[in-house]
Amino acid sequence: MAPTLKTNTLAAGQLAAALLALRARTPLVHCLTNTVVAGLTANVLLAAGAAPAMTDNAAEAAGFAARAGAVLVNLGTPYADTTQAMSCAIIGAQDAGVPWVLDPVGGGALPWRTALARAWLADGRPAIVRGNASEILGLAGGAGGKGVDSTAAADDALTAAVELARRQRCVVAVSGAVDLITDGARLARMGNGSPLLTRVSGTGCALGALMAALAAVEPDALVAASAATALLTVAAERAAQHSAGPGSFAVALIDALYALQPEALAASTRFV
Amino acid sequence: MAPTLKTNTLAAGQLAAALLALRARTPLVHCLTNTVVAGLTANVLLAAGAAPAMTDNAAEAAGFAARAGAVLVNLGTPYADTTQAMSCAIIGAQDAGVPWVLDPVGGGALPWRTALARAWLADGRPAIVRGNASEILGLAGGAGGKGVDSTAAADDALTAAVELARRQRCVVAVSGAVDLITDGARLARMGNGSPLLTRVSGTGCALGALMAALAAVEPDALVAASAATALLTVAAERAAQHSAGPGSFAVALIDALYALQPEALAASTRFV
Amino acid sequence: MAPTLKTNTLAAGQLAAALLALRARTPLVHCLTNTVVAGLTANVLLAAGAAPAMTDNAAEAAGFAARAGAVLVNLGTPYADTTQAMSCAIIGAQDAGVPWVLDPVGGGALPWRTALARAWLADGRPAIVRGNASEILGLAGGAGGKGVDSTAAADDALTAAVELARRQRCVVAVSGAVDLITDGARLARMGNGSPLLTRVSGTGCALGALMAALAAVEPDALVAASAATALLTVAAERAAQHSAGPGSFAVALIDALYALQPEALAASTRFV
Numbered sequence: 001m002a003p004t005l006k007t008n009t010l011a012a013g014q015l016a017a018a019l020l021a022l023r024a025r026t027p028l029v030h031c032l033t034n035t036v037v038a039g040l041t042a043n044v045l046l047a048a049g050a051a052p053a054m055t056d057n058a059a060e061a062a063g064f065a066a067r068a069g070a071v072l073v074n075l076g077t078p079y080a081d082t083t084q085a086m087s088c089a090i091i092g093a094q095d096a097g098v099p100w101v102l103d104p105v106g107g108g109a110l111p112w113r114t115a116l117a118r119a120w121l122a123d124g125r126p127a128i129v130r131g132n133a134s135e136i137l138g139l140a141g142g143a144g145g146k147g148v149d150s151t152a153a154a155d156d157a158l159t160a161a162v163e164l165a166r167r168q169r170c171v172v173a174v175s176g177a178v179d180l181i182t183d184g185a186r187l188a189r190m191g192n193g194s195p196l197l198t199r200v201s202g203t204g205c206a207l208g209a210l211m212a213a214l215a216a217v218e219p220d221a222l223v224a225a226s227a228a229t230a231l232l233t234v235a236a237e238r239a240a241q242h243s244a245g246p247g248s249f250a251v252a253l254i255d256a257l258y259a260l261q262p263e264a265l266a267a268s269t270r271f272v
Numbered sequence: 273m274a275p276t277l278k279t280n281t282l283a284a285g286q287l288a289a290a291l292l293a294l295r296a297r298t299p300l301v302h303c304l305t306n307t308v309v310a311g312l313t314a315n316v317l318l319a320a321g322a323a324p325a326m327t328d329n330a331a332e333a334a335g336f337a338a339r340a341g342a343v344l345v346n347l348g349t350p351y352a353d354t355t356q357a358m359s360c361a362i363i364g365a366q367d368a369g370v371p372w373v374l375d376p377v378g379g380g381a382l383p384w385r386t387a388l389a390r391a392w393l394a395d396g397r398p399a400i401v402r403g404n405a406s407e408i409l410g411l412a413g414g415a416g417g418k419g420v421d422s423t424a425a426a427d428d429a430l431t432a433a434v435e436l437a438r439r440q441r442c443v444v445a446v447s448g449a450v451d452l453i454t455d456g457a458r459l460a461r462m463g464n465g466s467p468l469l470t471r472v473s474g475t476g477c478a479l480g481a482l483m484a485a486l487a488a489v490e491p492d493a494l495v496a497a498s499a500a501t502a503l504l505t506v507a508a509e510r511a512a513q514h515s516a517g518p519g520s521f522a523v524a525l526i527d528a529l530y531a532l533q534p535e536a537l538a539a540s541t542r543f544v
Numbered sequence: 545m546a547p548t549l550k551t552n553t554l555a556a557g558q559l560a561a562a563l564l565a566l567r568a569r570t571p572l573v574h575c576l577t578n579t580v581v582a583g584l585t586a587n588v589l590l591a592a593g594a595a596p597a598m599t600d601n602a603a604e605a606a607g608f609a610a611r612a613g614a615v616l617v618n619l620g621t622p623y624a625d626t627t628q629a630m631s632c633a634i635i636g637a638q639d640a641g642v643p644w645v646l647d648p649v650g651g652g653a654l655p656w657r658t659a660l661a662r663a664w665l666a667d668g669r670p671a672i673v674r675g676n677a678s679e680i681l682g683l684a685g686g687a688g689g690k691g692v693d694s695t696a697a698a699d700d701a702l703t704a705a706v707e708l709a710r711r712q713r714c715v716v717a718v719s720g721a722v723d724l725i726t727d728g729a730r731l732a733r734m735g736n737g738s739p740l741l742t743r744v745s746g747t748g749c750a751l752g753a754l755m756a757a758l759a760a761v762e763p764d765a766l767v768a769a770s771a772a773t774a775l776l777t778v779a780a781e782r783a784a785q786h787s788a789g790p791g792s793f794a795v796a797l798i799d800a801l802y803a804l805q806p807e808a809l810a811a812s813t814r815f816v
Contacts, residue, residue: 307579310579310580311580311581311583311584311745311746314580314745314746315744315745315790315791315794318742318743318744318745318790319743319789319790319791324745325650326578326579326580326620326621327621327650327654328621329621329622329623329624329656331656332654332655332656332657335654335655336654353623353624354623522791523791523792523794523795524788524791524792525791526789526790526791526792526794527787527788527789527790527791527792528789529789530743530789530790530791531788531789
């Protein structure tokens with residue numbers, strides 16, 4: 001499969017331009033996400049330059065999604081009523097042409113939510129699906145991990161990611177020490193980051209939210225997902241330099257997202 | 273309308289006395305708030321000197337509200353069951369003479385929650401209604417903003433705030449770069465703060481919680497709401513001096529709330 | 545009662561060995577906890593060396609609990625559907641021989657959740673019950689406190705804790721300035737900590753989660769609960785040395801949990 005993919009054809013300047021557009025437009029990002037990371041997600045979006053709003057009840061989700069710049073659907077802590085709101089938001093987004101991002105947390109490992117995610121993919125077309133290797137493998141039919149953390153390396157999920165991207169005509173992002181982002185024809189392999197990202201709860205979920213924020217301002221979803229990945233992982237490298245552990249790292253990460261300028265992003269992004 | 277209002281007649285010493293009472297009495301503040309900011313709200317209340325408790329199920333909310341020092345009802349992420357708990361808490365608080373604060377997050381922009389807030393105002397009388405300009409305008413019948421952030425300046429909402437305060441016989445607080453607080457007869461215009469407050473999720477919601485904490489110890493709700501506003505915004509000025517961005521600002525804000533003494537509050541508060 | 549208890553018979557080296565096992569095995573800790581502290585709980589577990597996952601819906605909780613290393617059931621913000629998930633998780637854990645920890649937040653003060661906790665204790669056997677003195681007294685039939693914070697000192701709850709431990713054949717941990725941990729035959733009295741722990745929301749809840757993490761790797765629940773207590777309270781002492789208030793303390797606490805090594809834990813633990 002790999003030979004048929006055009007690899008690392010994006011220019012860092014495209015990512016910088018997407019960040020510039022984010023800062024200029026402050027898109028409303030409608031997040032239906034889990035209760036563990038909602039606060040971090042909102043703060044990451046605010047620091048990066050987006051306007052987050054978490055409206056995850058069924059009475060309001062469809063109408064709100066239609067007016068948003070982008071929608072995030074994250075399956076970290078699904079409940080009966082919030083999953084109904086997610087279904088409404090997806091319909092509202094699609095009908096209005098608003099891009100939406102699916103983060104199938106626990107996909108594969110947990111049957112109920114995996115079935116929910118597959119049903120949404122059967123009926124709809126997200127701009128981006130983001131997960132770790134276990135989740136992407138699980139969503140595509142593999143066994144999944146032991147919980148919400150990845151037990152597979154990103155490269156293990158490449159074939160599944162490409163097939164999913166081609167079937168759904170969307171971008172699939174596999175997060176890990178190396179980040180893989182593909183639309184089925186192109187592949188970005190990105191190598192920034194810090195091991196401390198795995199010691200702070202919700203950094204993967206926040207990455208999904210950043211992908212939604214970038215998809216609100218950048219029509220090429222491969223560029224949007226890659227720019228979001230570069231933004232979080234380059235900020236993480238800077239934050240790690242000022243951290244004594246995961247507590248101070250999480251604080252410095254927000255500061256670094258706020259401070260990171262498009263030119264610096266372009267200069268630091270590594271395709272590998 | 274403005275000529276009929278007595279403007280900036282509060283003395284900073286009254287605000288300091290309210291903070292002193294808060295520290296002396298550690299009131300129980302019963303918070304029914306949104307899932308995004310619940311943690312920050314609890315930590316802001318603890319740092320300021322109150323005892324937070326989030327009991328937002330219908331089985332317990334009425335009885336718990338009746339025993340609290342004050343109740344906060346925040347509409348950031350309303351669900352079917354938590355809004356039922358909010359209705360119970362309002363009834364429990366009113367029957368027991370416990371002051372309650374309404375924070376109509378997204379008011380005007382989102383019809384379902386706006387109808388909920390209006391129904392509560394039709395049947396009950398909060399001590400304080402707090403929102404940004406868009407939310408106060410939206411609650412009073414205006415168009416509201418694009419999401420939960422204000423798209424109007426506080427002064428635009430002054431007429432709506434005064435009318436709402438007079439109709440409800442309560443205090444209405446409009447948060448912004450300038451904070452407006454009115455009971456329909458008096459107006460406090462306050463000018464402390466930092467732009468970083470808008471880059472941390474939940475600072476407005478935490479301000480509503482501080483208003484509840486102060487209302488638990490100070491019977492004049494105009495003084496309570498003004499003291500809470502001064503407490504958060506003066507602490508924000510101090511925190512901003514030790515911050516590299518919104519991450520470190522949020523941490524320093526909690527430290528500053530904890531350290532701020534009544535005399536220093538009085539000395540730093542600016543009526544404008 | 546006290547004369548029949550063997551007091552402070554644990555060796556600090558046993559606690560260090562438990563921490564070493566935690567770091568070596570990274571157990572999956574299935575947390576059904578409250579919305580206020582879920583983020584902090586996840587970050588405390590990640591910093592300490594465990595793998596948290598919050599799966600608190602009824603469709604998935606039983607199956608997930610059966611595959612976890614340990615389960616935490618925390619009653620801070622119970623809802624109709626999450627309490628159903630908790631019941632499912634308890635059954636799933638017990639059937640699979642997975643240890644579970646009960647944190648009866650607000651026990652005694654709030655009738656509905658107190659009845660829930662008592663029903664779970666009537667049908668099941670947790671490895672550890674953790675609360676403050678008011679909660680343990682309340683669970684055992686006393687009056688409880690005014691809210692979720694303790695209004696009783698830990699020693700006041702000793703008799704109730706020992707009786708509860710004997711009746712349930714479990715460990716009962718009473719958190720406070722002095723921490724009491726008993727299995728009905730043995731008693732550990734531990735004296736580390738910092739007053740700042742009471743100014744950060746969720747440190748008690750996070751302690752319950754750490755007890756679950758340790759119970760996943762250490763079959764003697766008295767050792768597990770004592771090791772968790774030492775881990776949090778020794779880390780708190782270190783964090784307090786680098787803190788200007790509860791905001792910076794919370795950040796430093798996560799860093800200290802991450803940095804604390806087993807030998808240092810053993811050297812700093814104080815039995816009193």
